[in-house]
Amino acid sequence: MKLFTHNMLTSKMIKNVKVGYPLKLNAAEVKVTPSEFRSTYVSRMLPKIDWGVLYEATQSIGHAEAIPSSISDDYEKNEDFLRKAHHALFEIEVINGEMICPETGRKFPIKDGIPNMLVNEDEVN
Amino acid sequence: MVSHSCANNTFLFWFSNEHSNFRLAEMEALFKYFQLDRAILDRRKAKGPFVLMDFPDESGPRKLMSKTVLAHSCYELWASGVALEDLHENMKLNLHLVAPFVDDSFQFRVDTYGKTLTHKEKLPLIDTFEYMPLDGKVDLKTPELSLHLIQFFGMDPNRVPEYPYQQYFGRWLFDGQRRLVSKINLKDRKFIGNTSMDPLLSLLMANLALVKPNDIVLDPFVGTGSLLVASALMNAYVVGSDIDYLMVHAKTSSSRARQKKRASDESIRANLKQYGVENQYLDVVVADASRPLWKDDFKFDAIITDPPYGIREPTEKIGTSRQSPDYKIKEEHLALHIPSKISYTLQDIFSDLLNYSSKKLNIGGRLVLWIPISRTEYDEDKLPRNPALALVSNCEQTLTSTASRRLLVYEKIKEPTESCTTVLDGSALMYRFKFFEVDPTTHRRARKAKSVQEFGKSSKRGQQQSS
Structure with a gap:
């Protein structure tokens, strides 16, 4: 699972959960898979990204140096920044680990790079 | 009779036979994708798998063919007619179209829809084009100019006519993206x-x-x-x-x-x-x-x-x-519980x-x-x-x-x-x-009962039962 995906996922499917975001991330195995950098794509994606959540995620899985703590104002022109953002969003992958709902503490396992967001029948409306 | 007066901006699109229901939908989407003039699509003329559209130049057709999976090839139409003589008469009025390609290496091909012609049957058709002012070499592998006579023998494989319903002649331009399908x-x-x-x-x-x-x-x-x-x-x-x-x-x-x-x-x-x-x-x-x-x-x-x-x-x-x-799922079951569906x-x-x-x-x-x-x-x-x-x-x-x-x-x-x-x-x-429901009117037993009603008991089994 890429940190991009972590940035988009919520635990709103659980009953009585209001926001369910961000999910706390614990990683047992992390892998870096190089992928092609496209600056236009990354800068198009950045407005959708919650930078604080991304920064927190890099911290929690041992890639503390990957990105700066705040987003660059002129990121569209700052290729160095965009490359770092690309690396954090699309290259760092959690292979095994878990995500935790901030409101209920419910754990969502990540196995072989695929998060399991299914909840049990007694947890949904 | 010259059925179609041919300007150099008519393009022939040859669609594959399968999924013909989806042709218009795909073309509408591609026209929108490339922001092409929708009126061109509305003015199209279709005959079987062939669609003629008028574009100002070949950039529109090039774009369409770079995406379509339903059209397999596109030609610049040089002449058309029901009878070959009509097509030639039409072509002779359009010889200026050949001018830019006079020195190109070229090939002639005869393509048919609805009927298979042997090589022997195709050759005399190609010979009828001998008046074309082409000075380049014949090259069957990588010609610069590929000319196609396309004959349409209708959609019904059980009633193939002796002569084609329509014939088109033109310069091959592009293939569609059907190679992606096999990829x-x-x-x-x-x-x-x-x-x-x-x-x-x-x-x-x-x-x-x-x-x-x-x-x-x-x-x-x-x-x-x-x-x-x-x-x-x-x-x-x-x-x-x-x-x-x-x-x-x-x-x-x-x-x-x-x-x-x-x-x-x-x-x-x-x-x-x-x-x-x-x-x-x-x-x-x-x-x-x-x-x-x-x-x-x-x-x-x-x-x-x-x-x-x-x-x-x-x-x-x-x-x-x-x-x-x-x-609530019991605590001791939680670890191994598979969500019920x-x-x-x-x-x-x-x-x-x-x-x-x-x-x-x-x-x-x-x-x-x-x-x-x-x-x-x-x-x-x-x-x-x-x-x-x-x-x-x-x-x-x-x-x-x-x-x-x-x-x-x-x-x-x-x-x-x-x-x-x-x-x-x-x-x-x-x-x-x-x-999976069986339609009662088409079920075997119902069909049999119906035939018994109409023709009397004729089957062997029916006879045995009646005796």
Whole structure:
């Protein structure tokens, strides 16, 4: 699972959960898979990204140096920044680990790079 | 009689015979994708698999052919006619069209539709073009100029006429993208399942969804990811989700004959890697499509999906039939508990999908889906409707005499308000029980009874019984 995906996922499917975001991330195995950098794509994606959540995620899985703590104002022109953002969003992958709902503490396992967001029948409306 | 006066801006598109129902829908989508003048499409002339359209130059046809999977080739039309003499008369008026190619190496070909001609039959046809002012060398392998006489013998293989109904002559320009179809054939694909989408239809769906490079495309019923492959090939980034844990992890039993277990490296990602587009893979998630999953401001450029119809894949969501609202799974069972699933009715699948898409698409984004239809009950008004989504295309693929599936394309036209809910008349849907129901009028026993009634007891068995 890429940190991009972590940035988009919520635990709103659980009953009585209001926001369910961000999910706390614990990683047992992390892998870096190089992928092609496209600056236009990354800068198009950045407005959708919650930078604080991304920064927190890099911290929690041992890639503390990957990105700066705040987003660059002129990121569209700052290729160095965009490359770092690309690396954090699309290259760092959690292979095994878990995500935790901030409101209920419910754990969502990540196995072989695929998060399991299914909840049990007694947890949904 | 010269049936068609030919200017140098008429282009002949030769469509493949299969999926003819989808031709117009694909062309409409591509015209929109490339922002071509829609009036050109409206003025088209069609005859069997051939469509003539007038463009100011070849840039429009080039764009269309760079995406289409239904047209296999495109020609600049130089002459046409019902009889060969008419065609030549027409061509002789248009000899100025040959001028730029006089010194090119060239080849002549005779292509036919509806009848097969032998090489011996073709040669004399080619000889009739000897008046053409061509000074270049003949080159059958890599000619600079490829001239085609195309003869159309009609659509009925049982009534092939002696002479063609129509003949076209022109310069070959482009081929369509049918090579992509063979590139992603299911036979050689790493990871497939029982309901993997036909490669051609998956590419068609991506075209109808106006998928462009750097888009984000979602399939909420991803299965083996066959629809993601097509979007990834168009350089979009792809995301999928599915309720079936074993399927997403490629742990289900293999769909291939004589192969019980799946290989350990089968996955949706491996499929994209196989076609050199692993870069376009974002993620797949095990999740229930009927529940919220993504954060509110994360929107998709297209949602392309083939929901389960309950015929070959089950329709399920997480839930329980237990009535008690306080029902809790016992602590000691929690670690190994597999969420129980309840039936997810077809009607709910489609209304949820439209409601969901109306929220999760960008404005102008498209939802492309298949819906199983009972042909006897079908009426366009029964299709799912949502005020935030405009139905822009609706094509049928027949499956049996009573069942079909329709490929629907919706475009998001506004942000949904509270009152924007999906309406759908479930009576037009093809349910599992209906699909396997035997039509009493066509059942063997009924046919027999009818024939007995009409012709008396004639079968051997009938005679024995009567004695």
